[in-house]
Each structure stands twice: as C-alpha cells, then as structure tokens.
Amino acid sequence: MSISLSNISKSYKKVKAVQDISFDVNPGELFGLIGPDGAGKTTIFRILTTLLIADEGRATIAGFDVVKDYKAIRNSVGYMPGRFSLYQDLTVEENLTFFATIFGTTIEENYDLIEDIYVQIEPFKNRRAGKLSGGMKQKLALSCALIHKPKVLFLDEPTTGVDPVSRKEFWEMLKRLQKKGITILVSTPYMDEAALCDRIALIQGGEILEIDTPDAIVSEFPKTIYNVGADNMYKLIQSLQQYEHVYSVFPFGEFVHYTDKRDSFEMADLQSYLEKEGLADISIETAKPNIEDAFMELAR
Numbered sequence: 390m391s392i393s394l395s396n397i398s399k400s401y402k403k404v405k406a407v408q409d410i411s412f413d414v415n416p417g418e419l420f421g422l423i424g425p426d427g428a429g430k431t432t433i434f435r436i437l438t439t440l441l442i443a444d445e446g447r448a449t450i451a452g453f454d455v456v457k458d459y460k461a462i463r464n465s466v467g468y469m470p471g472r473f474s475l476y477q478d479l480t481v482e483e484n485l486t487f488f489a490t491i492f493g494t495t496i497e498e499n500y501d502l503i504e505d506i507y508v509q510i511e512p513f514k515n516r517r518a519g520k521l522s523g524g525m526k527q528k529l530a531l532s533c534a535l536i537h538k539p540k541v542l543f544l545d546e547p548t549t550g551v552d553p554v555s556r557k558e559f560w561e562m563l564k565r566l567q568k569k570g571i572t573i574l575v576s577t578p579y580m581d582e583a584a585l586c587d588r589i590a591l592i593q594g595g596e597i598l599e600i601d602t603p604d605a606i607v608s609e610f611p612k613t614i615y616n617v618g619a620d621n622m623y624k625l626i627q628s629l630q631q632y633e634h635v636y637s638v639f640p641f642g643e644f645v646h647y648t649d650k651r652d653s654f655e656m657a658d659l660q661s662y663l664e665k666e667g668l669a670d671i672s673i674e675t676a677k678p679n680i681e682d683a684f685m686e687l688a689r
C-alpha cells in the first residue's frame with residue numbers, strides 16, 4: 390500500500406508545525422522521516438493516521454483519503470506513537486488482548502505476524518506494562534500496533550530512549566516485517582538509523598530539506614570532510630570555529646568534523662594553526678561524510 394502527501398500544512402495557532410509537505414512512499418518501502426525534536430514528524434503521523442486534520446493539502450493511504458475515508462484507513466494501518474501507546478496498569482497480555490479486541494480480532498488469529506517479537510516478552514506476560522524496561526515496552530507497543538495485521542505501519546520515534554542493542558534488534562525486526570509486504574513509515578532523530586531506510590526525507594522546522602536514498606543524499610555532500618582530534622575537545626572546537634578559513638565545525642564522537650572554505654586546503658596549515666593555539670596530540674585526516682553531515686549542510 391502506498392502513502393501520498395501533497396502540499397500538507399498544519400499550524401497550531403501561531404506555530405507552523407508543517408508547511409507544504411509533499412512526498413510519496415511506495416508499496417513495501419521502508420521510508421524514514423529524519424529530523425530533530427519539533428521538526429513536525431508527529432504532526433505528519435497524526436495526519437496520516439486520521440487523528441488530526443491538516444489545514445491545507447491532501448493525503449491518501451492506498452488511494453483512501455485521510456479525511457473522507459478515515460474508517461477504511463484505521464482498519465488497515467498500525468500506529469506506534471512515540472509515547473503513551475500502552476496502558477501502563479494493564480499487563481503485557483492484557484494490552485495485547487485489548488488492541489486485538491478493538492480491531493475485532495484475537496492474538497491467536499494473527500500470532501504469526503508478531504511471534505518473532507512477542508516471544509521475547511512472553512515470559513513477562515503477567516507484568517504490568519508500566520514495569521517493563523524501555524526495550525520491552527517498545528516490543529510490546531510494536532506487537533500491539535501489528536496485532537490486526539496492518540498493511541501500513543507508522544512508527545513515531547520507536548527507538549528513542551532504547552539501548553543500542555535493542556535498537557539494532559528493532560531495526561532487524563522492521564526489515565523482517567518489510568519482507569512480509571508491510572509498508573513502513575518510521576521517524577527517528579538518530580541519523581545512524583537513517584542509513585537503514587530505503588529512502589528518507591530530511592525534515593526541519595516543518596519543511597522538507599531533501600528526499601532521496603541515504604546513499605544519494607550522502608554522495609551529494611559538496612565538501613571534503615576532515616576528522617580532527619586533539620587533547621582538548623572544547624578548545625579544539627573553539628579554535629576551529631575561529632580559524633579564518635573555516636566553513637563548518639561539528640563535534641562527532643571523539644573527533645570534530647571540519648570543512649574548509651578553500652579548494653586548496655593544506656592539512657599542514659591547519660596543524661600549525663592548532664599548535665599555535667596551544668593544542669597537542671593533533672590528528673587530521675579525511676573522513677567519509679554521513680547523513681548527519683548532509684543534514685547539517687542542508688540545514689545551514
């Protein structure tokens with residue numbers, strides 16, 4: 390099933406949450422909405438899941454209009470909201486039974502779709518959802534969003550607040566669901582997860598900066614990136630920002646991603662400048678750009 394948005398805008402009083410957004414998700418695609426907090430991702434999800442009406446524009450799921458045909462859409466989509474999707478006072482099993490019941494189905498009927506995920510939390514089926522770890526809550530919420538066998542899955546920041554191992558497992562699960570023919574729209578503020586999607590839309594301040602495959606977005610990065618390291622990170626960032634030829638400086642793990650304004654950049658020039666600034670253990674080497682670099686460049 391495909392998803393299509395054309396010229397969607399939505400404001401909350403004076404706040405323009407999304408502005409003139411258009412994109413299509415192909416049937417069976419794993420599509421990512423990538424952007425920082427407040428970019429407008431949740432607003433887009435709420436419009437597509439028929440919980441919020443856009444001020445302008447049109448959106449369809451498998452050809453069904455999100456306003457006119459909301460009933461048809463609600464039966465065929467699964468939605469895992471960022472927060473508060475579970476009933477904290479109900480047990481694991483009660484939550485799942487509840488979601489199955491409201492869609493007129495049973496856990497047994499669609500168990501094959503959730504089995505991979507649910508077996509991991511089944512030993513805790515009598516535990517209240519409020520007492521689960523972040524990773525377990527996430528698995529239960531995903532099971533609840535899948536229990537009526539949706540054709541399209543909407544996942545709003547499913548890995549926020551989840552440990553790295555569970556995050557990795559979660560993305561492996563998404564790939565398996567995709568192989569079963571489910572179209573997936575997922576949002577994340579984590580740029581490393583963007584690379585796992587078929588295509589991504591980079592979004593900021595309610596506007597789309599770019600839509601393409603992760604590889605294409607990275608390959609369009611216009612500059613050479615240097616990984617710069619030194620003994621004092623704080624001082625290194627300050628010094629790089631003050632360098633007369635600086636184009637951009639972003640901290641990246643234990644290094645700083647630096648780009649230079651000049652075409653004829655000499656590492657030795659930068660090295661001697663940083664030495665004069667009193668830094669030691671300086672290292673400068675070229676690095677491959679990643680989605681985060683591309684995002685920062687497009688957001689400039």
Ligand SMILES: Nc1ncnc2c1ncn2[C@@H]1O[C@H](COP(=O)(O)OP(=O)(O)OP(=O)(O)O)[C@@H](O)[C@H]1O
Nearest residue numbers: 401404405406424425426427428429430431432433
């Ligand atoms: N009910 C509301 N009333 C007023 N402003 C709102 C409301 N909901 C969202 N906003 C504002 O609209 C903008 C977009 O919010 P939205 O929740 O869609 O972004 P997001 O990318 O999902 O970010 P987050 O991860 O922080 O939820 C933000 O500036 C937010 O403060």
